[in-house]
Amino acid sequence: MSDDELERALRETLTRRVATSRPLPADPAGAILRRARRTGRRRTLTGLALAGVATVFITTGVAQISASGGDGGTPTVVLGDPPVLFPSPSGPSSVTRSGPVRAELDLLVGDRLDTSGGERRQLAGVSGVERAQRIHDQEGWLLTSAATVAGRTLWWVPVGGAAPQVMLAAADAVAVSPDGRQVAWRDGTDVIAAGVVAGQLIAPVRTAAPEGAVPVGFAGDTVLIQQPGDGGMSVWDRALGGQPGPVNPAVRTVYGTRPDGRVVGLVAAGRDQQLCLALLDPARDLAPVRTGCGLKLATDGLGAVSPDGRWLLANGTSRTALLVDLGDPARPVTHPAGPVLAGGVAWTRGGVALHVDASGGLVRVEPEQVLAGDRPTAATVEGLAPEDHPVVVADVPAVPDGA
Numbered sequence: 108m109s110d111d112e113l114e115r116a117l118r119e120t121l122t123r124r125v126a127t128s129r130p131l132p133a134d135p136a137g138a139i140l141r142r143a144r145r146t147g148r149r150r151t152l153t154g155l156a157l158a159g160v161a162t163v164f165i166t167t168g169v170a171q172i173s174a175s176g177g178d179g180g181t182p183t184v185v186l187g188d189p190p191v192l193f194p195s196p197s198g199p200s201s202v203t204r205s206g207p208v209r210a211e212l213d214l215l216v217g218d219r220l221d222t223s224g225g226e227r228r229q230l231a232g233v234s235g236v237e238r239a240q241r242i243h244d245q246e247g248w249l250l251t252s253a254a255t256v257a258g259r260t261l262w263w264v265p266v267g268g269a270a271p272q273v274m275l276a277a278a279d280a281v282a283v284s285p286d287g288r289q290v291a292w293r294d295g296t297d298v299i300a301a302g303v304v305a306g307q308l309i310a311p312v313r314t315a316a317p318e319g320a321v322p323v324g325f326a327g328d329t330v331l332i333q334q335p336g337d338g339g340m341s342v343w344d345r346a347l348g349g350q351p352g353p354v355n356p357a358v359r360t361v362y363g364t365r366p367d368g369r370v371v372g373l374v375a376a377g378r379d380q381q382l383c384l385a386l387l388d389p390a391r392d393l394a395p396v397r398t399g400c401g402l403k404l405a406t407d408g409l410g411a412v413s414p415d416g417r418w419l420l421a422n423g424t425s426r427t428a429l430l431v432d433l434g435d436p437a438r439p440v441t442h443p444a445g446p447v448l449a450g451g452v453a454w455t456r457g458g459v460a461l462h463v464d465a466s467g468g469l470v471r472v473e474p475e476q477v478l479a480g481d482r483p484t485a486a487t488v489e490g491l492a493p494e495d496h497p498v499v500v501a502d503v504p505a506v507p508d509g510a
Contacts, residue, residue, distance in 0.1 A: 355387075
């Protein structure tokens with residue numbers, strides 16, 4: 108069979124199969140043929156092998172829809188097409204960020220993803236992202252939008268150049284675990300939690316929650332649920348199901364989890380309700396284990412704990428970020444650490460924190476330099492539009508939670 112005859116036969120086969128499903132976002136026959144021709148310069152391809160690739164591709168290229176599970180309710184889970192099996196046609200390009208900040212983590216600028224490895228990708232359909240998280244085993248990225256009148260959106264961005272997929276839509280609140288393997292969200296009167304595998308939400312479990320209560324984070328398999336206002340916080344073990352534990356009314360906000368599983372948070376203590384930093388035990392309804400007072404930390408909830416549990420970078424009350432030494436949680440020491448945080452903090456595995464300030468500049472905080480008296484400053488991000496605000500992508504722990 109000649110190349111022209113093979114091409115015509117392949118396109119006819121693809122046309123018949125695609126007619127029974129949703130339109131694919133690209134020309135699969137053209138992609139397969141272009142790839143085959145490139146590969147043909149290196150080895151001989153038989154017509155049977157080419158037709159087999161096409162058949163597998165179209166057979167698996169169907170939409171997958173999944174509801175939120177549980178005992179009914181309005182589903183907010185929307186799963187799109189499976190990953191495209193071909194690399195992005197544009198390929199990686201170099202990324203330049205002006206200023207002294209190194210590209211140690213991925214950065215999202217508008218709908219553009221700049222990876223630390225030098226790849227630049229435009230993310231069709233993605234906008235208004237507030238938080239971004241890498242997924243373990245290099246399964247891609249999870250992007251969470253800011254709150255809108257329609258709720259929040261959660262996207263999965265696969266590796267390899269495939270288009271982003273909407274995993275959640277119209278959610279009242281979304282929390283992602285540090286390793287990207289779990290997601291919790293508020294849907295109507297319930298809080299729902301599920302695992303994440305290959306861009307799909309699996310084994311969803313739901314529980315009724317008071318009005319205004321929202322998931323704000325994870326400690327292992329435990330979901331941290333913030334009560335409205337200053338109502339405190341409770342924990343819910345999604346693996347066990349059931350109801351959340353009793354509310355600890357003293358907890359104001361949480362910043363993250365140390366390697367020993369204890370949660371670093373801000374609590375109100377004493378008759379005067381002084382705000383103190385505390386290590387909280389999620390196995391005992393966030394009961395304080397160690398408490399250190401006298402710090403002037405803001406209550407906006409912005410901040411994060413370093414991978415080794417030694418440092419906390421958070422906003423202070425005096426218009427500056429503070430680097431808190433957690434070496435002795437009962438006597439934490441703070442150090443001025445540059446511009447105020449305007450969004451989430453992402454720590455590198457090497458112990459350096461990156462965040463974005465109110466001007467949209469990228470700030471790099473290295474504890475050793477801060478202790479030496481240096482004050483971090485913001486560096487301009489190249490190609491930043493006035494309406495864009497960069498988002499630093501959080502990396503996964505060196506050893507994922509539960510591994």
